[in-house]
Every structure is written in C-alpha cells, then in structure tokens.
Amino acid sequence: MFGALFCLATGFSGCGYVRYLIPLNPTAKSTALPLTHAAWDGLLKKYVNDQGLVNYKALQADSLALNAYLQDVSANLPGRSWTQNDRLAYWINAYNAFTVQRIIRSYPVKSIKDLGGDKIFVNTPWDQHFIKLGDTRYSLNDLEQRIIRKNFDDNRIHVALVCAAMSCPRLRNEAFTGPRLNEQLDDQARGFVNNPAKNKLTPADKPQVSSIFNFYPKDFAKNGSTSVQNFINRYATQKIKLDASLSYVPYDWSLNVQR
Template sequence: MQQVRVLLLPFILALLVLSNYAHAAPKSKLWPMWDKSDEANSAKIDHQDWQSILTKYVVQKSYNNLFRYADVSEADKALLEKYLSDLTQMDPRDYSRSEQFAYWINLYNALTVKLILDEYPVKSITKLGGFMSFGPWDEDVAVINGEDITLNDIEHRILRPIWNDSRIHYAVNCASLGCPNLSNEAYDGENMEELLTAAARQFTNSPKCLLISDNTLIISSIYDWYGSDFGDDEQAILREIDKYRDGKKLEGWSGKIKYEYDWSLNQP
C-alpha cells in the first residue's frame, strides 16, 4: 500500500498543478523589445487571407460564432500557413501602433485556429500542449525577428501591457464556447476601434458573459482571471460590464457572484 501511495504521488501533484493553473492567469508584464512603432509609416498590413478563412468557416449560431474546423480544406489550411508565414516574416515594429494592434490580435487568433486544425478532432483546446500542460499557451508557436513567441507572450507580454485596453479580452479567442467570439472580420488599423467595441457589446450582452439565477450572478471567469484589467474590485468590474451591456445595470449587485467558463471547442 505504501508503494502504491508513492507511485501515485507524482500524478496527484500533477493534477493539483493543473487545477491551480486552470484558475490562474499570467500577469501583464511588458516584453520591452516590442514596445516600438513607426508612426510615420502609413503602410497597411494585408489580412485578406485571414479574412477569406473567416468568411468561409465562421458561422453564427445564436450568440456564438462557431468555427467549422471539420470542413477546412487542404487548400485553406495552406492559405492559413501562408498567412502566418507572411505575418511572422515581417517586423511589426516597422508599422504604426494601430496596425500593430490588429497584427497581434489576428496573429493570436490565426495561430489558435492552426493549433486546433493540427490536432483535430479534439474536444477542447485544454487537451493540447505537453505533459503537465493545461492547453498550448506556453508552447512556442511562432518565430518573429528570431524570437520564439508563445500565445501567452502575445496576450500578456505584448497586447495587454502595451495597449492597456480591457477590450483585448473580447478580441483574442481561445477556441472555446466560453470565450468571447472569434470575430468574422479580420482586424485592421482602421476598423480596430469599431470591432473592439462590437466584440465587447456582443459578449457582455450574451449568456456567456453573465446569467442571473435566484440571488446569484454567474459571470464569465475572464473577469476573475483578469479582474485587474477591468477594475479594482467586483463593483468596478460590474461597472465596466455595464458600459457595453444593454438593459438593467449590474453595478450595486449585492447578491452572490459565481464565476464559470465553458472550455468546449467552439465548433458547430
């Protein structure tokens, strides 16, 4: 019996680590080399290949935008590879801040779709990644300017600290039903503001963001994981949600608050 306990201990510890990881999120911490831009450069980054894929495979069902992973053709997989190759071979710092903002969001979302396609069929993105991993977010997924880049690098070391905009959480997509929707429009330097606000409104007005059950307010775990990006306390977070949500305001809620998230794959 003692030998069995010893053999099981590493697995128990692994489960505890994964459990804690699932309820934690990296802090916003700047990667200084990416904090540069050329505002004099009026050039636009071409996202048409990504738009072509979104147009063909993103379908709307009720309040969800779903991606038809099972239907992606080999030609479109190659198109996605080409798009990612084009992005990773350029230096985003050569462009304006607005073009960079769109670049990093589109890159994050396109890389996430590729990760799913590479392993499809899969029930959840959390099943990807190496041993002891909760998903692929710390895996190297691109090389830009000779630097290995992970999805966590893009979100937490580039997007969040440079732009300091809580709507980033409505724009980057983790291929899950609980996540704010994958936009059916590619971001670009000109539509950024409009699409970010539309993403915030779409999410905060959906059951994915919140539900009220008796005296309990059930809200998305993104407000737990990234609470500091939305406000200093729960009332501030509710006030931030109220900015985009229609109907009765949440600020002043005095009942229970519970956080939930659905990691099921965002497919039809």
C-alpha cells in the same frame, strides 16, 4: 522578490511564469505599410459562422491558405510608423490565427487543453513556443501577457482574444483592422456582455458573469472603467447594480467547433 517567493510556493520547474512579467515589444525597423489581413478575413468569412463557431474540418483542408497568411504575419512585424490601432489589430489577429492553426494541426480534438500539459506557465498549449515571428519563437502567453496586455491599455482585448473554447468570446468572422478597431472592439464587447450563454445579468444585484471577468478583474477596473460592474454596464442592455455581488459561470473548455 515576488517571483522568487512564487517559485518557492508553487515549485514550478525553472519558474517559467517569471518570463510573463517581462514585457515584449517586437518591432520591425521597416517602414512598410500595415498588413491588410485580407487573407485572414477571407478565411474567417468562409469558415466561421455568426456565433463564432469554426468549421475546423474544412479549414484543416484549406490549411495552406492559413499557413501562407501566418507566414506574412511572421515576415511583417509591426513597423515603427504603424499606428497604435494597426499594431493592436496585428497582435489580436496573430493570436487568434495562431490559435486556430494550433487546433487544425491536431484536429480532431475535443479541447485545446488536450494539446498540452497541465503545468501553467510551463507546458500548457499557451506556453508552447510554436509561433514564429521574425527570427524568434513565441507562445500564445507571450503574445497575450507580454505583448498585448503590457503594451496596450485596452481591456476590450479580453473580448477579442479567442482561445478556441466555448466560453471564450466569439471568434469574429472578419479580421480586425486598424481603421475600424474601436468600432470592432465595441461591437465585440456588446456581443459578449449581452450573450446569455456568457453572462446572466439578472437579477441585477446578483448576476452570473463570465469567468473572464474573474481572470482579469484589475484589467476591467481601468481604461475608462472603474470596476467589472462598470465595464459590463458600458455595453449591457440590461444594467446591473454597481455594487452587485458577482458569481462566475464555470468555464467551458470544449472546442468552439461547428456541429
């Protein structure tokens, strides 16, 4: 019913957004060990700096290495024997690596938003089915909305998934791995919350915070947090008031490229 009403209200052709209400959980029957993500780790260390900015031009010249890693990702879906952390690390790395691949295939480009249409849930860069996993093609929104958010109750994903924009969290210059995932996600959260380019936490009663908190407010009110303010204070060195009135920093969609 909600989907039908939304379709009528928005007029989206085919109501493409409805697919994102349906969870996905692609799983291999194989009992193979989790990917090490060593190839992706090497590329990140080589082409991403400490600020999370990417040398897309150089990486474009090394695209065969990225393509080879993503072929391994495609051929090795998470197995039933994998731990929850191994599975989440796989999906975060897949999202970030396929996003980078989408950029370098069209580079130079000023913004990822230039690579698609403007109809959300229909033809934006996040709705294009360019991601091949096993025998099926997926979109970035499939990975984020239908797989990661539906299957992993962890709001720290929003500081780890990187959409190639300056206002996104920094692209970590190492791969996420199952054994270190909690440590890595906590470090991402601390870095994101305390970055003055993303969040201005003073005055404590009226901070200006990332629009990401406005995109997913309900996500930040679960998984050990009771509100956006509470999530921020879990990681902030400069605490804000729990009843603080939040305003949001306009999102900068320019490419997260090294200059």
